[in-house]
Amino acid sequence: MIKVDVRRKAFGESEILHDIRFDVADGETVAILGPSGIGKSTLLRLIAGIDTVFEGQIVCPQRIAMVFQEPVLLPWRRVLENLTLVHPTLGDKAARAALERIGILDQAALFPGQLSLGQQRRLALARAFAGRPELLILDEPYVSLDPQTAEDMLELTERLIVETGPAVILVTHSEAEARRLARRSLRLAGRPATVVGDANVAQAEGVA
Template identity: 60%
Template sequence: MIRADIRSKSFGPLQVLKNIRFEVKQGECLAILGPSGVGKSTLLRLVAGIDKGFEGSIQRPERIAFVFQEPTLLPWRSAIDNLLLVHEGLSREAAQAMLVRTGIADKADVYPGQMSLGQQRRLALARAFVGQPELLILDEPFVSLDDTTADQMLDLTADLLRDVRPAALLVTHDKREADRLATRMLQLSGKPASLGPVPQTFSGGRAYQSGRK
């Protein structure tokens, strides 16, 4: 479902990625770990086709969903309209069913600004999965959540991945998230950055708001 061969990605004279090759099949979730600033989000933009300025090739399916670090919802539309407006032909019944599945059925007519961060993150997941994506890209979707909410979101995401079975690419620098969701993982490191195995000593670098290390 995804085949990436990125020989080089540069911003002006600065090369940030080199010799990155991987494949992700349907039903697999590849976690890419690495510290902040190493180029993980740049890699995701290339895979998604948002940034086309690189040397190499990427094969991807047509139906792609992207869950960003921030929920990136339409603030002037209700929760259910955030699903209906993004997915042409989606029935209101199917949209409501996904809101039920993600635990925010009672928020269908509520605007994102009236929802907690955890509820907004649930809505972002609902918007991504309701379209039955062939490729799902997750860019640190659990950042800034407290322990309890993060654990609930990880469980929900794992369930949705099992049901929908997209080829999934997860970027994080919390190895515990990768352990919960990924079928395999690689580490992005170096300058310019390339992919390699995750060291046994890798412990990540992010704590949730509550301070869990």
């Protein structure tokens, strides 16, 4: 179980987050919605442990993987090495199988800069899942993609979630993405931001 209790997060005198509390069960996917600049990415950095300066407490599992808006890859290493160097126990055979699963095995010897944005994001997603995380954090991984590439990425994400079963926290602007991947959605609003809605996605759509 992931427990988030952020009583206050500020940058200097500017309070960004206030009294944000929610849990995420094992294997559950929760979407966090809200307008740009509301503090969604700040909240994810707190949950991931990247930023530890806040008032409150967050309880998370040890194995956490995060996929950022922009693919954070090793540009001086080839595609295959972006898996094997980050996950030394993965092995060459398993890494190649992971690349084949996401459709970029033919690009294994290329460098990230030689890939399209969609391919880079596939690699970032594969690298996150390769560590079999207990918690996967997705920070708008489909933004700026054309509709077909975004659809392909959503299908890939769905498949990998089913295969590995992590708890997932997804930040998105898209209601459709939230409905597609998550069973619950949290909505942030206000200055400072707080949770103004916590709904079961199926119930919100009128599904029994």
